[in-house]
Amino acid sequence: MRISVIGCGYLGAVHAACMAKLGHEVVGIDVDERKIFELSSARAPFYEPGLEELLRDVQETGRLSFTTDMSAAAGSDVHFICVGTPQKKGENGADMTYVDAATMGLLPYLAAGDVVVGKSTVPVGTAARLAKLVQDQEPTAHLVWNPEFLREGHAVSDTLQPDRFVYGVEDGSEDHPAITVLDDVYATPLASGTPRLITDHPTAELVKAAANSFLATKISFINAMAEVCEAAGADVTRLADAIGMDDRIGRKFLNAGIGFGGGCLPKDIRAFMARAGELGADQALTFLREVDAINMRRRTRVVELTRELCEGTLLGKRITVLGAAFKPESDDVRDSPALSIAAQLQLQGAVVTVTDPKALPNAAKRFPELHFEPELHDAISRADALLVLTEWQQYRSLDPYALVSRVNSPRILDGRNVLDPGKWRAAGWTYRGLGRA
Ligand code: UDX
Numbered sequence: 001m002r003i004s005v006i007g008c009g010y011l012g013a014v015h016a017a018c019m020a021k022l023g024h025e026v027v028g029i030d031v032d033e034r035k036i037f038e039l040s041s042a043r044a045p046f047y048e049p050g051l052e053e054l055l056r057d058v059q060e061t062g063r064l065s066f067t068t069d070m071s072a073a074a075g076s077d078v079h080f081i082c083v084g085t086p087q088k089k090g091e092n093g094a095d096m097t098y099v100d101a102a103t104m105g106l107l108p109y110l111a112a113g114d115v116v117v118g119k120s121t122v123p124v125g126t127a128a129r130l131a132k133l134v135q136d137q138e139p140t141a142h143l144v145w146n147p148e149f150l151r152e153g154h155a156v157s158d159t160l161q162p163d164r165f166v167y168g169v170e171d172g173s174e175d176h177p178a179i180t181v182l183d184d185v186y187a188t189p190l191a192s193g194t195p196r197l198i199t200d201h202p203t204a205e206l207v208k209a210a211a212n213s214f215l216a217t218k219i220s221f222i223n224a225m226a227e228v229c230e231a232a233g234a235d236v237t238r239l240a241d242a243i244g245m246d247d248r249i250g251r252k253f254l255n256a257g258i259g260f261g262g263g264c265l266p267k268d269i270r271a272f273m274a275r276a277g278e279l280g281a282d283q284a285l286t287f288l289r290e291v292d293a294i295n296m297r298r299r300t301r302v303v304e305l306t307r308e309l310c311e312g313t314l315l316g317k318r319i320t321v322l323g324a325a326f327k328p329e330s331d332d333v334r335d336s337p338a339l340s341i342a343a344q345l346q347l348q349g350a351v352v353t354v355t356d357p358k359a360l361p362n363a364a365k366r367f368p369e370l371h372f373e374p375e376l377h378d379a380i381s382r383a384d385a386l387l388v389l390t391e392w393q394q395y396r397s398l399d400p401y402a403l404v405s406r407v408n409s410p411r412i413l414d415g416r417n418v419l420d421p422g423k424w425r426a427a428g429w430t431y432r433g434l435g436r437a
Contacts, residue, residue, distance in 0.1 A: 001025070001184055004073035005080045006102045008035050008066065010046060010155065010263070010332070011119060011148055012082030017054045018159040019080075020064035022188050028066040029073060039066040047331035047358045050156040074109040078185055080117045081106075082148075087267040094123055094271035103130050110138040115181045119148045121208050121268055123275040127201035131170060142178040144169055145201050147208035152262065153329030161189060165196040168204020209275075212268040213288060218253040219260045220294040226256035226435025227297075236435030237417050256435045257416040258341065258389055259298035261326035263334040266292070298434070299337055302387070302415055303344045305432055309385050309411050315349040318408060320383040322376075323390020325359035333362045338389035338415070343367055355379035357392055383407045391416040400427035 001024045005016040008030035016028035016039075030036055035045045042059045044051040058064045065072075073079055083098035099120050106116065116134050118127055131143040145168030150158035165186060169176035179198060183190060190196060199207070226236040236256045244251025260266065269288045276285045303314075310317045319342075326336040333339055339354070346352040346369065353371050354363060360372045373379035376394065380386060380403060388395050396418045404410050410429040412419070417433045424431040 001078060002076040003027075003078045003080065003185065004029060004076040004106075005082055006030075006070075006073065006106060007081065007083030007098070007120070008032070008039055008045075009082070009084055010048070010152060011084075011150065012080070013039060013044065013046075014048060014051060014150065014155040014159055015080060015082055015119065015148070016066075017051065017058055017064060018156065019185070020058035020061070021054060021160065022185075023063070024185065025063050026065075027072045027076065028064070029068070029070055030066070031068060033068055036066045036068050047329075048155050049153060049329055054156055070105045071109060073106055074111070076114070078115045078117060078181060079106055079110075080119055082119050084263070085120050085122055085267075085271070086263075087270060091274070092270040093274040094121075094267070096122070096126065099126065099130075103133060107133065107137040110134065110141050112138065112140045114138065114141045115178045116141065116143045117182065118143065118145045121147065121212070121264065121271075122205055123271060124202045124205040124209065124279075125275075127168060127205055131201065142170070142176070143201075144178045144182055145204040146182065147204060149208070149211060152332055153327060161192070162194060165190070165194060166199060166204050166207050167196060168199045168201045170201065172198065172200030172203070174198050209268060209272040212265055213272055213285075213291075215253055216260055216265045216269050216295070217287070217291050219255075219265075220291040222254045222256045223259055223298055223435075224294050227294075227301075229435040229437070233437045234435075235437060237433070255417065257298070258302055258337040258434070259295040261335040261337045261340075262330075263326075263332060266295070266335045299341050299344065301434070302341050302389075302413065303348065305434075306345060306350075306385060306387060306413055307348075309413055309430065309432055310350075313349075314345060317350045317384040318382060319345050319350045319352050320379050320386050321345075321352060321354045322356075322379075322386060322388045322395045323359075323392055324354050324356035324363040324372075325390050325392075328390055328392045331356075331358040331362055333359050333366055336363075336390075339363055339367055339370075341387070341389060341415075342370055346370060353379050353383070356390065357394060359390075377406065381406050384409050385411040385413060387413045387415055388419065389415040391418045400424045400429055404428050 003026045008028045020026045038045040042055040085094040088095045127145040229236040240254040321342045414433045421431045
């Protein structure tokens with residue numbers, strides 16, 4: 001099939017490459033010339049494992065191209081809208097500027113029978129509004145809402161082998177004509193057994209908001225338990241292991257630590273609350289305000305614990321922050337709890353050095369006032385305290401015996417509860433975890 005993908009960020013670039021991998025002829029379109037230049041040269045404009053190899057692989061077939069020219073969408077049967085919906089400045093709601101601009105820009109190039117597929121995370125009601133624009137322009141075209149659930153760091157495999165597909169169509173009926181078109185697009189994963197659910201437009205939009213809210217709630221739940229564990233002298237990691245063995249609960253997303261960040265969960269729960277308010281259902285989501293508050297409290301807690309670790313004062317203390325990305329295997333620093341903590345420590349008088357295997361260029365753009373050191377051993381050298389804030393494998397496997405003589409004071413705060421406290425203490429370190437006695 002001929003496919004256009006509008007928006008080539010974390011979602012769109014991966015989607016375009018994966019659709020070409022599935023055998024389709026794909027054009028990726030974005031207004032950002034630098035991104036298009038990089039992608040056209042088979043280089044990923046951000047770090048995502050496997051993406052660059054995939055880009056090289058599919059570009060050799062000639063099935064994948066990139067452009068800034070929206071008219072390249074003409075002639076495609078299916079058009080995916082993959083642009084971002086960031087948080088509005090000074091408000092909780094989602095900024096729909098890019099989704100609206102992408103749709104308006106696409107309208108003149110729609111032809112009879114085309115299918116426009118929304119993948120961006122949007123406030124419920126958006127699909128109905130956009131469907132009207134599409135049908136006013138081309139009465140035989142359809143709009144399907146097909147939310148994306150990919151995780152950064154696993155984006156390629158999540159796109160090629162997702163847990164499920166959700167197709168939201170106007171009437172929610174199983175024999176809507178757009179369904180067979182989307183089935184052809186996803187023929188390979190469907191053939192291997194990926195389930196697909198047909199819903200109406202608002203249900204499909206809400207599936208995404210609900211899924212992200214549930215994940216955020218799960219993380220804040222365990223972080224709330226961490227607060228209680230600290231007060232009671234208990235260990236939240238053992239607690240998570242034990243409750244996670246109940247398969248109604250499950251162990252995934254029960255890692256207590258510095259909380260969730262990134263370009264999705266924080267802004268999506270806020271946009272969901274804002275939209276529920278507009279719909280008169282705000283009471284239903286007031287618990288998400290608490291989820292957000294618990295999450296933000298983790299950052300303050302880490303600053304306080306670091307002060308305790310440094311004998312009551314941060315002034316002049318050399319603090320090394322290991323990890324700047326919001327999670328490992330990503331260079332994304334949007335709403336990164338690690339960087340937010342680093343900045344707080346610096347504001348309170350500490351001398352902060354931040355290191356990360358991939359995210360330093362992005363981190364330096366966002367927080368130019370911080371000191372960044374790409375070499376792990378140089379970053380650690382002469383530190384008064386180490387803080388593991390993003391659980392990259394190289395930090396999980398640090399050798400406490402080898403490091404003890406490189407630092408000023410052997411103190412470590414494990415913001416992700418990924419180190420073995422017994423081993424670090426045996427090597428002479430003062431170890432603090434989160435929610436661990
Ligand atoms: C999330 C959703 O998982 C994905 O389905 C959606 O499409 C986009 O948003 P992503 O932002 O890539 O994906 O990251 P995710 O793996 O969900 O992690 C989010 C944050 O939660 C990270 O900061 C991570 O460190 C944190 N986290 C995750 C925890 O603190 N504890 C956990 O147990 C799991």
